[in-house]
Amino acid sequence: MSLTYHLQVVNLLAAVLLLIAFAMLSQRRIVGLITLFAWQGTALAASTIIVAWSTAQHHLYYSAALTLALKVVVMPWYFFRLVRKLDVDRDVEPMINIPTTMLIGIALVIFAFNLALPIAQMAGTVTRSTLGIALASVLLAFLMMITRSKAIPQVIGFLAMENGLFFAATSATYGMPLVVELGVALDVLVAVFVLGIFFFHIRETFDSMDLKHMERLREK
Amino acid sequence: MTLLDWAWAVVLYWLALAAAGLLMPSSGGLARRIVFPLGAAGALAMAVVGVVALFNPPMQFILPFGLPDLPFHLRLDALSGFFLILLGGAAFGVTLYAVGYFRHMPAGQLALLSTWYHLFLAGMAMVLLADDAYAFMVAWEVMALASYFLVTTDHKIPEIRRAGFLYLLIAHVGAVALLLAFGVLHGGEAGRMGAYTFDAMRQTEHTPFWASIAFLLALFGFGAKAGLVPLHVWLPEAHPAAPSPVSALMSGVMLKTAIYGLLRATFDLLGVQLAWWGSLALALGLVTALYGVIFAAVQSDMKRLLAWSSIENIGFILAGFGLTLIFHTDGKDALAALTLTALLYHALNHAFFKGLLFVGTGSVLHATGERRMGRLGGLMRFMPWTGWLMLLGALAIAGLPPLNGFVSEWLLLQAFLLTPGLTQPYLNMVIPVAAAVVVMAAALAAYVMVKFYGVIFLGRPRDPELKHAHEAGWPERLGMLWLAAGCVFLGLIPSQMIDWISPVVVLLIDATLPNDGNWVMVAPLSAARASYAPLVFLAVITVITLLVYFGVKRVYHGRVRRADPWDCGYPEQDARMQDSAEGFGQPIRLIFSAFMRVERLTPDPFDRQPEYRGDSRDKVWLFIYQPIAQFAARLSALAGRLQHGRIQWYLIYSFATLIFLLVFVTR
């Protein structure tokens, strides 16, 4: 192993990111999910800071700060509030049972790692080997969205997917230009608030947060 | 006489013994006391021939009979030799056992059985010796038919007839596939003289496409015989139906002839091998292993449990075969040699421990007349010989050191561990994960064996009648002793076994497995990678056990007081409160409920005459075979409409066929 220590730490954080993605997949409770999401944001921010420091890419400091503020503080806080207000924190059985979901998850990881190998070879960054993990996190978040029927886990899945993409951008090209990142962050923030407002409306209309009720809204 | 002559002489000798059975149908005692021991001697001779053949160059021989212009070709090389050792070694113990086992069989039936039995042995030996497609298929059919008649020995029981029919049906579907495979292998040059010989096939160049077709056909045909999922359905029906020595031969040896055929066709007859065959065989093997062991865990009939466990072991062997193909096509010669060694070793081990366990169930069956494990229990006290020898077999099949089952599994796992470095990144990552399936199946096998052994031999007898169970006679004990000794012996000398297997490996893939160890220690590839020394293992455990035993006795005391079992002070306890076979399998049924359909009849708590029935049905049977059977039935109903019963109509059918053929021919 010829990597420097801080890059090894980035690798470790990448592994933690993947671990959290799996933990989210297996989490039955919404509050637990939100906590895991906050931890994922923390790991992401930490790895961004280390990359920024080791490659002297100063704009990455800003995006790390942005991640820390939005994904570790604001959004989890907002979600906790939502959960308390909507009173939806209880065990949710996912659509597919958890061991099966996990096995599908492993298959996705293998797929993602193999997909990323040739791409990573093309990227010129020192952190390129974590690209596979970023890709796997995206796919796992997607899988989580598929297997959950409640609204809040789906939104968290969406945000976790965004985390994965962000990480991919950092590892493949040292992040997107700052303008793009700011724009994305703003978009995500607005989306979360809009969705929050939606949740209240969904609950008022159906008296439940279960998305099964939305199935009635199709064309007859 | 050359070595091949000797092998052929043993086959002839077995055929003569088979004929002898027919000549004296009235004296069963003679058949049992003389013919079976002679047959066993033949088996031992065959094993010796096999050992010598390992270290001799291949030899060939043309028999002066067969059809005109289609003589039988025979050949004895290291591969045949190895499987002859397997055949002879296992058959010696089993046949010795049979001398005592058939004591109570009526004379006429016994004579017939002796005929089929020796014909079966001869057929299996001929399969291993055949060197052309014609001789191979004839021997294959002799083996299938003889075993069919052996399975249906108790043909008065309808279930056994049904099991026999299912076996015959699938054996023949498989045989058709084999026939087609040989057709593809000989390259379509029908006109050429002698094209059906294996030599001609070896020299034929196959395109990857046709080679793949031939491989798939062979995998199907041999898989049907070996019990590859989903072609396994006959196995749990037919093996338990046969008398126990026959079950032992079928499970221990006959399944291995299919492995032999697969190896012969893939590595010897086919000039090219493709990597995806290996992935396919590996996947099928792992599925077979897991499927077999899960169903073994939920069985309540002891012989059916063993039959499912045979499916599991075939799965291991096939997984090894798949890995061999993957490594071989990737140019990793040493690794391919490792997996090939592991699979051959496992095949030999399985012949011994499964033979032992099957004949052991025969003794239990004789002593108690009961096959349902839920009615047995505590037999260790009444049948100590059978009990202790079966313990060795159960430990060996559970893959525990220092017995033989462990060595082959250990070698196979080492191979899994060495996959990184393959050129295919996917395989690099998937195969180590697949090793987990192997370990899980092996650990489940330990579960199954604790269930098997614990429920039958340990605990208290669940039926008071069991107290009268009698120990097996001396021929039976000797037979079991031979097989158990094989399990121990094969487990303790892995280095020597690897040396003995290496000519086969050289013959098939032209590679050798570097062994860095010495006679006590096996260390495939290099001693820094992995090593295992069963003798040290055994010696240390024995020494410590003895030291502790005598030490405790000396320092403290060895006093023992006997009392009722404590059982947490529960006063009312009887033998029926022990776990039944169904109860022991319950967690597995719950965890793997997706694999099976459970049909249960549970009694009401207030039932005066409670009745319990539980059955875990194989989903493959329900979802693949039943639709096929229904389709076939519907098709035949349709065809039945053509049957009017009037002779004129049948004449018209023949007439129409004739006209059609005439038009077709004159075109």
Added chain:
Amino acid sequence: MTTGVLLQITQTGLALLLAPLLMGWVNICRAWLQGRSAPPLLQPYYTLQKLFHKDAVLAHDATRLFRFAPYLIFACMVLAAGIVPTLANDLPFSPAADVIALVGLFALARVFQALAAMDIGTAFGSLGARREMLVSFLAEPALLMVFFTASFISQSTELPHIVDRLAHQEFALYPSLAFAAVAFWMVSTAENARIPVDNPSTHLELTMIHEAMILEYSARHLALIEWAVALKLFTYSALGIALFLPWGIAAAGDLNALPLALLALVLKLALGGAALALLETINAKMRLFRAPEFLGTAFLLAVLGMLVHFLLEV
């Protein structure tokens, strides 16, 4: 060679002596954490001594298997303790078995324990045997994946080589080993019959796993089994140390490092025992059919570790 043999005997003897001490230490820590007054540190030795003195009571129809099993189980654990490097790295026994054979050795002891439990023919005995085998078939694949990860890093399944690679060569962070460590902890709780899979101090027969199997044992047989249990915990701790915290184990032939190695071992065991007690205090025993999910998670972690190794560390 003679130093090797001497070292081997010293190390095995040390394991034999230290194992009950570790057990006592865990019990003390647990008592402290739970606000109870703690038993003396040497309590396990007193118990063993008392048990050895008693007359053995055997059920009327106990077979020889039942009497023989404790000796064999004890011998298996002694051998296992001899194979895992605790003090020194270069031992004459270790080529006899690599990690896979070590798993086989544990399995041998377990199968005999389960068979002995079924021998008396009580309801609880067979219940315990069934549960033990259930837990083990789920734990073994996960354990093997943990070993695979370590073996991929060190290119060997021999424990001395693994330790040598991890402790005595250039230091590197292995994310894969972090995963494997968590998985290993989960598996070892299951294999050692600790919380959350099993509760070693339960008195409720219906929830027992390991305890249910040894209900019928008494006196010297029970003493040997209890000692073997302590040895197993010790061996697993030593395994965990060898795989994940190997610093301090003396390199081959380095006799001067031995005192330091002993100090490091005691320190690590003390910390590990305290951590075990802490984890046992904050967790609750789960019901039996949650165990597959728990061990499935362990398996998943181990597999993830292995995959991460392929991606990041090759």
